[in-house]
Amino acid sequence: MQVELVNLxxxxxxxxxVNRINIDIKDGEFVAFLGPSGCGKTTTLLMVAGIYKPTExxxxxxxxxxxHLPPKDRDIGMVFQSYALYPHMSVYQNLVFSLxxxxxxxxxxxxxxxxxxxxxxxxxxxxxxxxxxxxxQQQRVALGRALIKKPKLLLFDEPLSNLDARLRISMRSxxxxxxxxxxxxxxxxxxxxxEAMTMADRIAVIKNGVLQAYTEPEELHDRPRTLFIAEFIxxxxxxLFDVRLEDSGGKMYANLGEGIKLEIPxxxxxxxxxxxxVKMGIRPQDIIIDNNSDLRTEILLIEPMGRDDLIVxxxxxxxxxxxxxxxxxxxxxxxVGLKFDMEKAQFxxxxxxxxxxxx
Amino acid sequence: xxEKKEATETKKLSTRLEWFWFLFPSLLLIVLFxxxxxxITIFVSGTNMSSSTGFNNWKWIGxxxxxxxxxxxxxxxxxxxxxxYVAVTLVFxxxxxxxxxxxxxxxxxxxxxxxxxxxxxxxxxxxxVIYVMMWKFLGANAPYGVINQLFVQxxxxxxxxxxxxxxxxxxxxxxxxxxASFGMIIFTSAIEAIPKxxxxxxLVDGASFMQRVRYVILPYIKWPLLFVTTYQTLSLMTxxxxxxxxxxxxxxxxxxxxxxxxxxxxxxxxxxxxxxxNALAAVLVVIGIILGIIYMRYFKFxxxxxxxxxxx
Ligand SMILES: Nc1ncnc2c1ncn2[C@@H]1O[C@H](COP(=O)(O)OP(=O)(O)OP(=O)(O)O)[C@@H](O)[C@H]1O
Ligand SMILES: [Mg+2]
Numbered sequence: 225m226q227v228e229l230v231n232l233x234x235x236x237x238x239x240x241x242v243n244r245i246n247i248d249i250k251d252g253e254f255v256a257f258l259g260p261s262g263c264g265k266t267t268t269l270l271m272v273a274g275i276y277k278p279t280e281x282x283x284x285x286x287x288x289x290x291x292h293l294p295p296k297d298r299d300i301g302m303v304f305q306s307y308a309l310y311p312h313m314s315v316y317q318n319l320v321f322s323l324x325x326x327x328x329x330x331x332x333x334x335x336x337x338x339x340x341x342x343x344x345x346x347x348x349x350x351x352x353x354x355x356x357x358x359x360x361q362q363q364r365v366a367l368g369r370a371l372i373k374k375p376k377l378l379l380f381d382e383p384l385s386n387l388d389a390r391l392r393i394s395m396r397s398x399x400x401x402x403x404x405x406x407x408x409x410x411x412x413x414x415x416x417x418x419e420a421m422t423m424a425d426r427i428a429v430i431k432n433g434v435l436q437a438y439t440e441p442e443e444l445h446d447r448p449r450t451l452f453i454a455e456f457i458x459x460x461x462x463x464l465f466d467v468r469l470e471d472s473g474g475k476m477y478a479n480l481g482e483g484i485k486l487e488i489p490x491x492x493x494x495x496x497x498x499x500x501x502v503k504m505g506i507r508p509q510d511i512i513i514d515n516n517s518d519l520r521t522e523i524l525l526i527e528p529m530g531r532d533d534l535i536v537x538x539x540x541x542x543x544x545x546x547x548x549x550x551x552x553x554x555x556x557x558x559x560v561g562l563k564f565d566m567e568k569a570q571f572x573x574x575x576x577x578x579x580x581x582x583x
Numbered sequence: 584x585x586e587k588k589e590a591t592e593t594k595k596l597s598t599r600l601e602w603f604w605f606l607f608p609s610l611l612l613i614v615l616f617x618x619x620x621x622x623i624t625i626f627v628s629g630t631n632m633s634s635s636t637g638f639n640n641w642k643w644i645g646x647x648x649x650x651x652x653x654x655x656x657x658x659x660x661x662x663x664x665x666x667x668y669v670a671v672t673l674v675f676x677x678x679x680x681x682x683x684x685x686x687x688x689x690x691x692x693x694x695x696x697x698x699x700x701x702x703x704x705x706x707x708x709x710x711x712v713i714y715v716m717m718w719k720f721l722g723a724n725a726p727y728g729v730i731n732q733l734f735v736q737x738x739x740x741x742x743x744x745x746x747x748x749x750x751x752x753x754x755x756x757x758x759x760x761x762x763a764s765f766g767m768i769i770f771t772s773a774i775e776a777i778p779k780x781x782x783x784x785x786l787v788d789g790a791s792f793m794q795r796v797r798y799v800i801l802p803y804i805k806w807p808l809l810f811v812t813t814y815q816t817l818s819l820m821t822x823x824x825x826x827x828x829x830x831x832x833x834x835x836x837x838x839x840x841x842x843x844x845x846x847x848x849x850x851x852x853x854x855x856x857x858x859x860x861n862a863l864a865a866v867l868v869v870i871g872i873i874l875g876i877i878y879m880r881y882f883k884f885x886x887x888x889x890x891x892x893x894x895x
Contacts, residue, residue, distance in 0.1 A: 273787060295787045304780045308778065308780035310802075321790075373788075
């Protein structure tokens with residue numbers, strides 16, 4: 225099902241939780257709503273579900289305005305962070321609840337329960353109560369309950385946030401595969417950017433109820449259009465420096481202060497005339513150790529991150545974070561030379577916080 | 584080996600004692616204010632104590648008071664009235680109306696819900712005598728009664744004194760309007776404690792309002808339902824002050840507890856039959872205990888009680 229949100233706005237007693245959001249979702253697409261806590265992700269999702277009525281704007285399903293359609297007529301399935309299984313019903317009863325309400329024959333209910341139980345691998349749990357299941361099992365049941373209706377739109381509200389890290393990773397790929405094979409249009413709310421980046425076809429970044437960007441994960445990562453996106457996307461977070469842009473001899477330089485001056489390649493020259501100093505961003509993985517470099521620094525802190533070590537060092541007042549291969553066995557206090565891969569640098573206007581590269 | 588065993592035994596004992604000390608204050612209250620009165624009631628019910636015997640000349644008469652209840656010509660009348668009164672008030676008001684009000688007020692806007700519930704609390708915070716007086720004025724004979732003035736006379740019917748004419752209805756209403764507010768508070772808080780996600784899930788699953796009530800809300804508030812039903816049954820059986828003020832048991836409104844009160848403490852002839860009155864009260868205690876057990880069976884109390892969350 226194709227979904228369109230047009231100028232969608234929700235106010236709670238004068239407080240604007242969602243502010244004129246425009247999003248279109250293609251049939252079969254997997255879209256993530258990403259943003260910090262309290263930014264209005266759940267509110268938007270609940271409007272799509274029909275639980276909240278929009279204050280302004282429209283919700284269109286396949287081109288038809290559904291603003292006032294009750295949830296039960298919207299052909300949706302929903303999965304919650306809290307699982308929200310009915311505690312007094314068995315897993316089987318939870319699964320077939322929606323069919324039972326429609327008074328479907330028993331044989332059909334059994335067949336359908338079997339079908340989703342097979343998909344989700346919960347066949348052996350049908351007689352149990354939710355309280356007797358682990359968190360991961362409960363979330364599988366919840367997913368099964370959403371799927372049994374053969375919905376045209378699946379809504380997820382941080383479904384994996386209560387699971388442990390390992391399970392989260394395996395469930396992530398499982399949900400993605402499932403969505404892919406069933407081809408159900410999906411909206412996935414999360415504040416975990418890795419989840420959004422790995423699962424979604426497109427990501428809607430929301431901040432304070434306002435849509436910041438709506439685009440593919442790579443685009444978001446490589447060509448952030450605002451400072452907020454640059455800071456929010458990417459792990460570990462991007463280094464941000466206040467720099468002065470300087471022209472000399474036909475070349476452009478970014479002056480970080482403390483005697484650090486970096487040449488800006490033509491591909492990264494700000495397209496917009498900057499006002500005074502600007503913000504330069506560079507990701508920790510785009511700074512490498514090069515002992516021939518003039519930029520020398522001492523290691524302050526080493527944070528092992530598994531595949532890489534995150535190194536924190538300081539030049540004067542400037543703190544720099546970068547990633548290195550753990551096999552280098554660097555130690556605190558070691559002196560290293562650094563090289564910035566300026567082909568990956570980002571520039572933002574200090575005042576408008578808009579990118580000077582991508583408009 | 585042996586020492587270790589002894590150590591665990593001492594530990595077990597001390598845990599057990601810990602439990603005792605934790606429960607001691609409430610045990611003391613229960614013993615002082617429940618078991619002792621019950622024992623005194625049963626004790627006195629085995630005597631012929633009354634104002635004529637005084638506290639010195641009474642005799643043991645065994646089960647004679649109970650035999651008297653069994654053969655007393657008024658027993659069936661009072662018993663049937665009590666059953667009718669408790670059942671009707673409980674089903675339609677103390678549980679039924681309470682449930683309906685809480686369901687409705689939790690599904691309308693918060694402010695309106697709050698206002699409506701506050702309105703229902705007014706009778707409870709009004710002194711009983713004043714509250715019952717208002718009912719008396721409501722039903723009083725022309726030219727005073729509100730019913731007569733507002734409805735009966737304008738519509739051309741013959742006015743009458745409504746309290747005697749519809750005495751049963753009046754005692755049910757008078758008690759029901761107060762009684763409903765108790766369940767209303769308990770049910771409302773229980774309904775509001777149902778996780779929001781569960782409600783949303785049931786909406787998405789396609790449950791109508793009635794289906795949600797039946798399949799989600801009622802199972803969720805089973806505990807409070809059992810509690811209110813039991814508590815209100817017992818309190819309806821034993822409280823009589825509204826009826827006392829409204830009719831003093833006239834017009835066929837002498838419920839069992841009022842009968843006991845009249846016999847033991849306040850009657851026309853001035854002979855207060857403490858022994859007989861206490862026997863009447865003891866019968867109520869026994870019925871109350873039996874009903875409590877039946878309710879627990881019916882609500883599957885055993886299933887409601889969960890395993891302790893923390894093992895000791
Ligand atoms: N029913 C409500 N009444 C009043 N304000 C609300 C209501 N629901 C949400 N809000 C407010 O709207 C804003 C957005 O809330 P929302 O639940 O959509 O955030 P969220 O992005 O889902 O956050 P989280 O990641 O913490 O779940 C918050 O400031 C919240 O306080
Ligand atoms: Mg949320």
